[in-house]
Amino acid sequence: MTSFLQIDLPAMLVGTLAALVCALIGNFLVLTRQSMLGDAMGHVVLPGIVIAFVLAGTTATWVMLTGAFAAALFSAMLVEFLRRMAGVEPSAALGAVFTAMFALGVLLLEQSGVARTTFDVHHILFGNIETAIWPAAAGIRSLFDLAALASLPPQLGRLAFGLVVVALIIVLLFKELRVVSFDPDFARTIGISPRMIGALIVSLAALAAVVSLSAVGVILLVAMMVCPPATARMLTDDLRTQVLLSLLFALASGVFGYAIAVLLPLAFGYEISLGAAGTIAVVAGLFQLAAMLFGPKRGIPRTA
């Protein structure tokens, strides 16, 4: 029990919360056909985080968020500039900016020396759920012990903060997000600015990316943002139901994905465990495959 609380519970929570926050904003990325924007956000926040750390000398949440947002904002402006001023095709502009920003981030990481002390490139790429541990846990009573709870891994606080902010904004602006995603020209004529709502979606994607980056990593971020909403989309034609189902799939991916990472190697007699970020993404992908094959609304059987 104690080892479950010390090692498995915090890691499972981190993986699951990351899946939830990514899936939530992912719904609107998928609907506005900007799935790759989630991927882009994961890449562009890296130089922002590194620069913020070098300047401020701390990995405090607000420092990381500020750096990530500055980088996301700068990248979004750069994409707009390339698109409008230089006439570059939008997805090409996005591709050029996010790979260049990521390369800059890796360069800064290596040059500033923080790659060996604070950030691990391998973890940034592939995620690292397993370092989320709770050494203070000593049995079930720790769950009700404020002193012990205070030593929960800091990632959890960041993820919970991100999830609350994203959920609150989506609940409050649900109909504005819906009309802009469906018919931006009409939205503008009723005084709801698609540019403003679009900037909000980008900001929330950046927030989701920065709070979950340390857990799922840059490469798997897009899987967490796209798979649960795309799976839910195949099962319903109602936007609200889609968002709720996507959270259910994210939750299931987090829990089962982590369980598989821990239990599958044991079943085959190996001492090591799999990277949970990878198994969570694989489970999310399997849900989508199942929905494509067996889903009532959108699946292959109906359209074939």
Next chain:
Amino acid sequence: MLAPFPSNRVSSGIMPIPPLAIRDLSVQYGGRTALENFTWTAPERGLVAIVGPNGAGKSSLLKAVLDLVPKAGGTAEIFGKPVSEQRDLLAYVPQRASVDWDFPATAADVVAMGLYRRIGWLKPLRAADHVSAKKYLDMVGLSEFADRQIGALSGGQQQRVFLARALAQAAKLFLLDEPFAGVDAVTEGVMTRVFRDLRDAGSLVIAVHHDLSSVKDIFDTVVLLNREFIAGGPVATTFTPDNIARTYGVPLSLNSGQ
């Protein structure tokens, strides 16, 4: 001396403010001019067809009036004020092909969007709004399709959903982009009837229209354009073979359709 009476009428405000007054409007995309120095003042009420060949700037005209594309020059006033101050008075129906009909929404969901401005920012839809949306769907003959996913509707039904959304806005000025494009006969009949009801209630309906053969049957006013204003006025006196030839650049038989 001139009789003072007519000028008194003007200064005392009996002369109505036109629903739409466009002066010297120009639209450019990149270096290409889509519309140049377009000037036209709409009648107080009625059904107006905007007619011209492909690429004549018909959609650009509507979009520039609505601030959806930037104006390269000129002004457009809705009841005497800029569009940003008159959003409550207008309803816009974009081209059907401009949105993704695979979107997770029912017909009632889309119609309810016409109520969003009155509901206000941050506030959720309530049960009464859903009832209201169904009422507008009923007006276009789609009450039994309220809970149907929009992608499962026919093209004509989708166009009627857009019309119901515009009705839900309770506007005085309706701007529609190609509402009759690719619709069935039932939809054409419903739309013509709804347009006439709106006109009789004192509204102005302006529609980009592509089918020359039906202009006389549906509309009472016509505006002919081809990157610039060619002619505008009552269909009976303006929609002449001569003006049509000037608009399309070649003599065109009215019966050939488009």
